[in-house]
Amino acid sequence: MLEKRKIVIVGNGMVGHHFVEQVIEQQKAQHNKQQSLQPLEVTVLSAESRLAYDRVHLSEFFSGKTADDLAMTTPKTYHSWDVNFRTNAKVEHIDRQFNVVKTVTGETFSYDKLILATGSYPFVPPIPGHKQPHCLVYRTIEDLHAIERSAKSSKVGVVIGGGLLGLEAANAIKQLGLETHVVEFAPQLMAVQVDAGGGQLLRSKIESLGVQVHTSKVTQNIGKGEQCRYQLQFADGEVLETDMILFSAGIRPYDELAKMADLAVGERGGVVINNLCQTSDPSIYAIGECALWQNFIFGLVAPGYSMAKVAAKHIFSDFYASADVTEFTGADLSTKLKLMGVDVGSIGDAHGKTPGSLACIFEDQPNSVYKKIVISEDKTRLLGAVLVGDNSEYDTLLQYMLNDIDLPETPEALILPKSEGEVSLGASALPDTATICSCHNVSKGDIVAALDDGCTDLGEIKSCTKASTGCGGCAALVKNVFEEELQSRGVSVKQDICEHFPYSRRQLFDLIKVEKIKTFDELLEKHGSGLGCEVCKPTTASILASIYNDYILDKFHLPLQDSNDNFLANLQKDGTYSVVPRIPGGEVTPEKLIVIGQVAQKYDLYTKITGGQRIDMFGARVEQLPLIWQELIDAGFETGHAYGKSVRTVKSCVGSTWCRFGVQDSLNMALDLENRYKGLRSPHKLKFAVSGCTRECAEAQSKDIGVIATENGWNLYVCGNGGMRPRHADLFATDLDDKTLLQYIDRILIFYTQTADRLQRTSVWLENLEGGLDYLKQVIIDDSLGLSKEMETQMENIVGKYQCEWKTTLEDPIAMKRFKAFVNCEEQDENIVFVKEREQIRPAKDVEKLERIAVVVDP
Amino acid sequence: MSKLTKQLIEKQIQKQVEPLESQSSGQTWHSVCRMSDLIQDAGVCALINDKQIALFNIKRQGKVYAVSNFDPIGKANVMYRGIIGSVQDEPVIASPLYKQQFSLTSGRCLQEQDKALHTFDVRINEDTVQVFL
Ligand code: SRM
Ligand SMILES: Cc1cc2nc3c(=O)[nH]c(=O)nc-3n(C[C@H](O)[C@H](O)[C@H](O)COP(=O)(O)OP(=O)(O)OC[C@H]3O[C@@H](n4cnc5c(N)ncnc54)[C@H](O)[C@@H]3O)c2cc1C
Ligand code: SF4
Ligand code: FES
Numbered sequence: 001m002l003e004k005r006k007i008v009i010v011g012n013g014m015v016g017h018h019f020v021e022q023v024i025e026q027q028k029a030q031h032n033k034q035q036s037l038q039p040l041e042v043t044v045l046s047a048e049s050r051l052a053y054d055r056v057h058l059s060e061f062f063s064g065k066t067a068d069d070l071a072m073t074t075p076k077t078y079h080s081w082d083v084n085f086r087t088n089a090k091v092e093h094i095d096r097q098f099n100v101v102k103t104v105t106g107e108t109f110s111y112d113k114l115i116l117a118t119g120s121y122p123f124v125p126p127i128p129g130h131k132q133p134h135c136l137v138y139r140t141i142e143d144l145h146a147i148e149r150s151a152k153s154s155k156v157g158v159v160i161g162g163g164l165l166g167l168e169a170a171n172a173i174k175q176l177g178l179e180t181h182v183v184e185f186a187p188q189l190m191a192v193q194v195d196a197g198g199g200q201l202l203r204s205k206i207e208s209l210g211v212q213v214h215t216s217k218v219t220q221n222i223g224k225g226e227q228c229r230y231q232l233q234f235a236d237g238e239v240l241e242t243d244m245i246l247f248s249a250g251i252r253p254y255d256e257l258a259k260m261a262d263l264a265v266g267e268r269g270g271v272v273i274n275n276l277c278q279t280s281d282p283s284i285y286a287i288g289e290c291a292l293w294q295n296f297i298f299g300l301v302a303p304g305y306s307m308a309k310v311a312a313k314h315i316f317s318d319f320y321a322s323a324d325v326t327e328f329t330g331a332d333l334s335t336k337l338k339l340m341g342v343d344v345g346s347i348g349d350a351h352g353k354t355p356g357s358l359a360c361i362f363e364d365q366p367n368s369v370y371k372k373i374v375i376s377e378d379k380t381r382l383l384g385a386v387l388v389g390d391n392s393e394y395d396t397l398l399q400y401m402l403n404d405i406d407l408p409e410t411p412e413a414l415i416l417p418k419s420e421g422e423v424s425l426g427a428s429a430l431p432d433t434a435t436i437c438s439c440h441n442v443s444k445g446d447i448v449a450a451l452d453d454g455c456t457d458l459g460e461i462k463s464c465t466k467a468s469t470g471c472g473g474c475a476a477l478v479k480n481v482f483e484e485e486l487q488s489r490g491v492s493v494k495q496d497i498c499e500h501f502p503y504s505r506r507q508l509f510d511l512i513k514v515e516k517i518k519t520f521d522e523l524l525e526k527h528g529s530g531l532g533c534e535v536c537k538p539t540t541a542s543i544l545a546s547i548y549n550d551y552i553l554d555k556f557h558l559p560l561q562d563s564n565d566n567f568l569a570n571l572q573k574d575g576t577y578s579v580v581p582r583i584p585g586g587e588v589t590p591e592k593l594i595v596i597g598q599v600a601q602k603y604d605l606y607t608k609i610t611g612g613q614r615i616d617m618f619g620a621r622v623e624q625l626p627l628i629w630q631e632l633i634d635a636g637f638e639t640g641h642a643y644g645k646s647v648r649t650v651k652s653c654v655g656s657t658w659c660r661f662g663v664q665d666s667l668n669m670a671l672d673l674e675n676r677y678k679g680l681r682s683p684h685k686l687k688f689a690v691s692g693c694t695r696e697c698a699e700a701q702s703k704d705i706g707v708i709a710t711e712n713g714w715n716l717y718v719c720g721n722g723g724m725r726p727r728h729a730d731l732f733a734t735d736l737d738d739k740t741l742l743q744y745i746d747r748i749l750i751f752y753t754q755t756a757d758r759l760q761r762t763s764v765w766l767e768n769l770e771g772g773l774d775y776l777k778q779v780i781i782d783d784s785l786g787l788s789k790e791m792e793t794q795m796e797n798i799v800g801k802y803q804c805e806w807k808t809t810l811e812d813p814i815a816m817k818r819f820k821a822f823v824n825c826e827e828q829d830e831n832i833v834f835v836k837e838r839e840q841i842r843p844a845k846d847v848e849k850l851e852r853i854a855v856v857v858d859p
Numbered sequence: 860m861s862k863l864t865k866q867l868i869e870k871q872i873q874k875q876v877e878p879l880e881s882q883s884s885g886q887t888w889h890s891v892c893r894m895s896d897l898i899q900d901a902g903v904c905a906l907i908n909d910k911q912i913a914l915f916n917i918k919r920q921g922k923v924y925a926v927s928n929f930d931p932i933g934k935a936n937v938m939y940r941g942i943i944g945s946v947q948d949e950p951v952i953a954s955p956l957y958k959q960q961f962s963l964t965s966g967r968c969l970q971e972q973d974k975a976l977h978t979f980d981v982r983i984n985e986d987t988v989q990v991f992l
Binding site: 499500531532533534537555558559560561562563566567571573622817818821822823824825829831832846 | 898900903919
């Protein structure tokens with residue numbers, strides 16, 4: 001039996017954990033190569049009470065994440081990897097002579113290789129009074145618990161330190177409802193990452209969010225307060241009262257252990273390491289925030305991850321003489337973050353310290369945007385950048401800097417607003433060495449190699465390179481590289497909608513339109529194979545409806561519809577349906593409200609106001625749908641198309657009719673829009689909103705089509721989105737009169753329904769449209785394709801054919817046949833069971849169904 | 860609750876959740892409806908001996924298929940409301956809840972190996988649709 005090789009890791013923070021992952025990976029690679037491998041024993045000793053968690057996203061704890069959400073691993077995972085671990089096991093002694101470490105619990109562990117991944121702790125300046133109970137720090141989950149407890153009995157909170165972490169901490173206590181102050185010793189915020197101009201803007205943005213900023217303040221004493229618990233006394237004689245103090249004045253490496261073991265330690269702390277991450281004792285390594293490399297401590301996670309990889313590879317090469325060795329050669333400290341909703345980016349030499357460097361600055365005060373680039377003396381290289389208020393150029397700028405890419409003739413174009421001509425960098429312009437994912441240090445070359453090794457979809461690329469599995473910030477770039485690379489190999493990124501048709505949605509649309517195809521069968525006969533499926537059938541139905549707007553449940557179209565369209569209602573988890581009558585603009589008479597109440601009462605439906613300004617009734621059985629709709633239609637309601645890929649709601653505020661600020665009649669416009677476009681079938685659902693003034697109570701800028709009143713008419717916004725990936729709508733045209741507004745919307749909607757992909761919202765459609773917003777403007781406003789007349793006629797045709805599908809259905813005996821639980825009898829589905837909660841029905845859970853049966857059989 | 864009652868309940872649940880545990884004895888042809896009661900290229904549901912059976916009439920094949928109506932993944936009686944399709948020439952029905960596909964010939968779920976629908980023989984006797992169970 002071969003003796004075990006022992007690796008002991010002190011500290012299970014983000015970097016310590018990453019090291020474990022690297023070891024497991026190396027081990028797998030070894031197993032693939034060699035038969036008999038000397039077995040490894042990996043032991044993790046953690047001072048904290050839990051295994052590694054995501055410190056970078058610590059602040060999300062205050063927006064609802066739990067310790068479990070933040071966890072990066074679980075005991076189960078470590079067990080499955082055969083990794084020993086101890087929590088609450090701080091290491092207090094290293095015996096280098098016998099290669100043994102000892103924990104506070106008295107346990108000892110021997111090692112062949114020892115890894116110090118002890119990280120760092122928050123520095124608390126020794127101001128008199130700093131040890132009082134509500135003086136806290138921000139580093140661990142336990143710290144967060146303490147902050148939460150303290151906040152319960154506090155009204156005012158102060159963060160000492162206006163750096164990156166300080167501002168994050170300030171955001172956290174603000175979220176906890178405290179009056180929040182930031183006290184900074186330097187004359188500006190985030191002095192490390194941004195320059196004075198950026199700092200100024202950042203300050204005003206943060207102040208506008210209600211956080212008070214005090215710069216150039218030296219705290220001398222923490223005394224007893226008069227209104228609050230404490231009083232901060234500053235060197236300039238001023239004071240500030242507060243109930244809680246959070247110190248965020250920098251970090252200090254945990255290097256006590258190394259000092260006691262006589263390892264080389266930097267003058268101002270940090271365990272000295274070489275390029276292989278070895279300390280002055282070659283069998284002991286230090287990685288992450290406790291390590292001092294070339295007199296520098298990296299306070300970010302990405303360099304720590306690189307160190308973990310270097311150390312793991314080196315240990316394997318020593319144990320098994322086979323793995324490749326790499327060196328740690330420093331790391332880029334560029335950062336991109338969102339602080340209290342404010343974008344901040346800092347790249348390379350942000351302060352322009354390089355001799356001879358030049359700066360271009362763009363500042364847009366009305367929109368609170370500040371951008372600066374620092375370029376080399378010969379104007380060919382980007383050295384650094386500062387972005388505040390808008391990070392959209394961050395990725396491109398970073399690539400320029402990291403990869404030494406030649407700057408364009410007019411480098412200032414890189415930060416000027418987009419309409420001045422787009423100069424963002426395509427993935428194909430990047431060299432193979434370009435870092436795409438900095439969290440996992442994945443280069444463009446790594447992604448290309450993964451493709452060569454047979455990864456065929458994005459998911460595989462992610463799992464085999466780990467790209468975009470860290471902070472996720474690089475996801476768009478990873479996708480771009482992947483797709484451009486596929487394309488450059490002549491592999492067309494497959495656009496076929498399914499196995500039955502070798503066409504994209506757009507191609508199908510053209511085929512149907514040009515050949516005047518009227519049914520799915522005809523299309524399948526001419527251009528497809530097999531029986532079709534749940535992808536191509538509803539797509540075809542939607543295209544047919546967009547072009548002809550025929551009744552969707554006629555004999556030919558019915559089998560194509562998704563079950564929601566098929567029953568003109570939204571299917572719920574238990575097989576029942578919901579009913580949403582249209583309430584245009586959210587305006588409803590008391591009489592109609594009463595009808596909804598009566599119908600819901602009669603059929604015992606669960607009733608809820610939706611997020612779209614209307615009322616949803618849940619729990620209707622399939623056989624009840626026609627009865628319910630008959631009553632609603634008799635009272636003057638129409639279908640709300642909540643089930644369709646079609647126009648949903650036009651949300652509106654009350655506008656100038658009631659509101660003292662309104663400048664146009666937004667409600668009237670909303671009604672016009674909703675009545676004009678209701679029933680229009682499209683690739684995905686469409687949502688509109690109209691606001692009566694710039695206060696924007698209808699949230700038009702998050703809709704596919706948003707209209708905001710101005711003194712002179714209407715501003716039109718397009719392609720906004722809420723949902724999974726919110727997108728702010730783009731301003732498309734300003735001060736339009738009613739007629740032009742409708743004209744533009746007609747054209748945009750037709751252009752979208754003709755060219756978008758299946759289930760592509762307008763937001764994604766625009767982002768993928770070559771030429772983007774400018775191109776869309778050319779087509780719609782300048783009529784560059786000469787299509788605008790045709791598009792308007794097309795829309796008139798659809799608008800003219802509107803019918804309430806429920807009304808038509810109630811009159812159609814064939815369609816009505818489907819609204820029955822069983823063809824052969826009048827029974828009901830027994831598996832649909834409701835219980836009452838808060839005085840309304842809801843679907844019963846499995847155990848509740850069991851109890852119900854218990855009542856039946858256990859009299 | 861007595862042990863016996865509990866067993867009884869479990870049986871009941873079994874019946875609801877897994878309504879088609881095949882009974883070996885007493886199988887026979889049941890007349891369900893007329894051909895014209897079926898919907899071309901879509902489904903209807905029949906209740907036969909307390910069991911819900913989804914029937915699909917595929918025009919192109921001139922064939923009628925019968926499977927259990929209970930969606931074993933979504934856990935609701937909804938299969939007949941799905942969309943008919945084919946995967947490499949095998950006729951399938953896609954669940955309207957979460958869109959998994961089930962073979963209409965074998966009942967097997969194409970996405971989750973361990974899930975399946977029960978399948979039944981169907982014949983058309985003159986104009987009457989008959990199912991064997
Ligand atoms: C009922 C409602 C929630 C509520 O209780 O308030 C709702 C319910 C559903 N939403 Fe929604 N959404 C509702 C407002 C919204 C909103 C808010 C809004 O419209 O102002 C949004 C974000 C805005 C947006 O769409 O841009 C919203 C974003 C989504 C999305 C994500 C879309 C996206 O682009 O990311 C989906 C999923 C999808 O459509 O694929 C979705 C899908 C659904 C579905 C259809 C899920 C499903 O397939 O069962 C739900 C139907 C329930 C039903 O039976 O009616 N719902 N949903 C709201 C109905 C509004 C209405 O009157 O029609
Ligand atoms: C609020 C916050 C936000 C941040 N945001 C970002 C960001 O956006 N981007 C970024 O790159 N970085 C960010 N960081 C920094 C990042 O979290 C650190 O760089 C990273 O966690 C360092 O990892 P580490 O493993 O070296 O140290 P740590 O994560 O601190 O882990 C060290 C562990 O070792 C334990 N330990 C110490 N001494 C001993 C001992 N003697 N025995 C046993 N165990 C011991 C400690 O208790 C700790 O659990 C942020 C940090 C904080 C606090
Ligand atoms: S948010 Fe999700 S769960 Fe809630 S209604 Fe919308 S789709 Fe359903
Ligand atoms: S850069 Fe963070 S995941 Fe790629």
